[in-house]
Amino acid sequence: QKEVEQDPGPLSVPEGAIVSLNCxxxxxxxxxxxxxxxxxxxxxxxxxxxYSSGNKEDGRFTAQVDKSSKYISLFxxxxxxxxxxxxxxxxxxxxxxxxxxxxxxxTELSVKP
Amino acid sequence: DGGITQSPxxxxxxxxxxxxxxxEQNLNHDAMYWYRQxxxxxxxxxxxxxxxxxxxxxxxxxxxxxxxxKKESFPLTVTSAQKNPxxxxxxxxxxxxxxxxxxxxxxxxxVV
Numbered sequence: 001q002k003e004v005e006q007d008p009g010p011l012s013v014p015e016g017a018i019v020s021l022n023c024x025x026x027x028x029x030x031x032x033x034x035x036x037x038x039x040x041x042x043x044x045x046x047x048x049x050x051y052s053s054g055n056k057e058d059g060r061f062t063a064q065v066d067k068s069s070k071y072i073s074l075f076x077x078x079x080x081x082x083x084x085x086x087x088x089x090x091x092x093x094x095x096x097x098x099x100x101x102x103x104x105x106x107t108e109l110s111v112k113p
Numbered sequence: 114d115g116g117i118t119q120s121p122x123x124x125x126x127x128x129x130x131x132x133x134x135x136x137e138q139n140l141n142h143d144a145m146y147w148y149r150q151x152x153x154x155x156x157x158x159x160x161x162x163x164x165x166x167x168x169x170x171x172x173x174x175x176x177x178x179x180x181x182x183k184k185e186s187f188p189l190t191v192t193s194a195q196k197n198p199x200x201x202x203x204x205x206x207x208x209x210x211x212x213x214x215x216x217x218x219x220x221x222x223x224v225v
Contacts, residue, residue: 008153032212043117043203043216044156088155092212098161098169099144099207101214105155 003027006089006104015113019076023089023104026070030091030102033065035074038086038106047087048074079111116140117217119204125223126198134189134220136204144207145187146214149173149200156203162187191222198224 006023013019021035031052036044048063050056050072056063062075072091076083089104117138126132138145147159158171162181176195181187191198201221205214 006155034213036216041201041219041221043119043218046213046215049213098163099210099212099214100146100158100161100171101212103156105153 001026003102004089004091004104007107008105010108010110012110012112013079015079015081015111017079017111019079019083019109019111021074021076021087021089021107021109023072023091024070025072025091025102027091027093027102028067028070029093030070031094032092033063033072034090034101035061035063036088036090038088040085044088081111081113084110117204117206117215119202119217119220121220122218123221123223125225128224129193131193132191132198132222134191134202134204134222136187136189136217138185138187138204138206138217140206140208140215141184142206142208142215143184144214145181146205146207147171147177147179147187147189148203148205150203150219151200159189159202198222 004025035048037047038044053067060077064073086106086108088106090101120135144163146161148156160179162168178190203219204217207214
């Protein structure tokens, strides 16, 4: 079993829809959670960063962490065609030797105009 | 502009040849990383370095080598011992004790 599981999709939605992207994990030591967005043939860019449980909002994006269920989500409101990309979740424990991140497989999202 | 520069963007090599991918950062970050990305498999860590002249193997180090002679540079050599080298290679860096890493634009390596 992988430490982090992410539905690879692809996920296709109409413009304006609410998108929910999810990851589950098995290591209860994970405390820092990140979402990266990766456009085709580009490097990933950091989108959201959260610590422990709770919600964090940034514009149309909301990151949610439920540590009791070992489940994290990224919500995109009023989705736009420019949101079409692969979204990667990543996480790490508090005591992180080497600063290594554990990544999910990525979910490919397509927002249709 | 500050950032991570990877070169070349696209590289074709014949089977059996070694190839070196360049990674340079001007962010003054201490740690640097090399990841490999294959379709449907996410990112897998090849090597990482927390300080100059020191580096550690990641999860898939076999067939790869690195050096860290300067803080800003962390080149990756894909050797002929790597069984399946065709992939997208990503270099990343991290500032101090922070938990987030920042990526370069990647290098596409195709071995024919």
